[in-house]
Amino acid sequence: MKVLVVGAGRIGSKVIKQLKKSTTIKLYTVDPRENPQALEQGIIEKIDFSVDLIPGEIIKIINELKPDLVLVTTSWEDISKTGAQGMEILVESLNNELESASEYPIISVSRNE
């Protein structure tokens, strides 16, 4: 099973850690940062796709990879260090756009999970 995890930050690293428990899951990650949390903590060795976490870029990867499942773990910390006002709403709206644009199953993982 091919699973693409969007975002390898605070939530992404937790998700990746859980997914790695299964040997049948072939895991791919997307994150624009050089050293996101999942990499920093040694949960993964490399980021497979380094693109901005915006729908158009991610859709290109999804269409190329054809995953069985996409897990979107993006939170505002993954996009901006400053945490500008409205950032959470922006991230939620970006994820909504991604869900509607994708022809493959996408699940957004809440920041509380």
Added chain:
Amino acid sequence: MSNKLGLPNKFLIVILLTILVLVLPTPSGLSLSGKRALAAFVFTGTIFALQPVPLPFAGLMVHILIAGLGLTESRTAFESLSRPIIILILGSLFLAEALRKYGLTRRLALKSIVLSGGGIKELLFGLMSIASLLSMWMENTATAAILIPVALTISNQVEEEEQSNKILIMLVLGIAYAASIGGMATITGSASNAVASEFLSEIRIWTFLDWMKYGLPSLIVIFPITWYFLIKQFKFTIVKIDIEKPKKDLEDLGNLQKNELEVIIILVITIILWISGPIFEAKLGLPPSFMSPAIVGVIAVSYLALRGIIVWEDVKGVSWGMFFAIAAGLALGDALKRSGATEWMTEIISPIIKGSPYLLSLLLLVFASIILTNIINNATVAAVFVPILIQIALADPSFKSIQLVLPLTMGTTFGYALPSASGRMALISATGIIPQKDMFRYGMILSLISGLVLVSFFYIVNFLNLI
């Protein structure tokens, strides 16, 4: 970035600047408590500008400092949080969340895209209209945050990368500017409007409709100029964008569901009552001020909660920053007034305003407001300067308070040049969609044009004795 004390460096800058004001010699004519109030102003301005902590915490710290400097008693330190205007803002923030929960903003945006037929000018006009319309009633930054991803989706339909980027920048700027302009029209539209209205209501009857009488025409004048400015700044080789995707998205959303319809109906009724509540109050024999905007807002939210259309989980993530910034602004304004600092500043500013023709005063007020709002929070600008302008008008019968207060407050709309100017600009800057220098360039030119248009508008309104 933190230091050895474990505190953010930005916070130390805030504290150092505040202490600097406190230790400087007290200017002649200013009392000691007046100087402390000025220090509170510096603290408020810098903590909102630098944001060493999120805006809601920064807002709360302002109350603590004002109490700590002896400018208020601890019993009344947080009094401004319970003002009707604050409850009105809370109600509007909760209603906006209901709109967001059911995806109504996105639905409206998709509808406008489909209606545009894909023409770039029409598309920009449609998205800007939605941004403005919604920003009149809900928080401007939240509106922009919902619409920016829609702009991303549209621009992705263009294959040529350079054209796609240009379209994205134009749409995103259009959304941010329009969200700001929409906020001019109502008391709930922006934090500075709310602060100014609260101070105006202390000296005269000042209703929701009173603000709209000047705010809405200003919006109607400035909106098309902003749209035209963007159209002229960006040239494209393509004329139309493929809108099949938005069309499909809209179809996928299906017809309006019962709950969505109910949210729209409640919002429309709320807006009608905000505008004409006193008329219904008199006709229905209700207790005086029962139909005040704050109570109407809370009734609307309560209704939605009772019907299960919104739950606490939906509203707890509202933009608390705006709520706390307004309360902090009001607390600061009160502290400046009580301490005599407002009076002291009035004596400095008054000769400039009184000694100049109205046109020159307007230019000074609007452009000072534009410059200040790019650096400090717009609620702070209103909190400091609105009481001063009210005092000038009260002391000179040739002035009406709104002749001075409204141009200054509406001038805070045009914080377009820097990320620190508004939540919208900070958001765009954080996404990296537009290079900082381009944001500055477009922002400066448009601020200048919009400022001149606003000055002309108020000059004509004054000339026609309509204010």
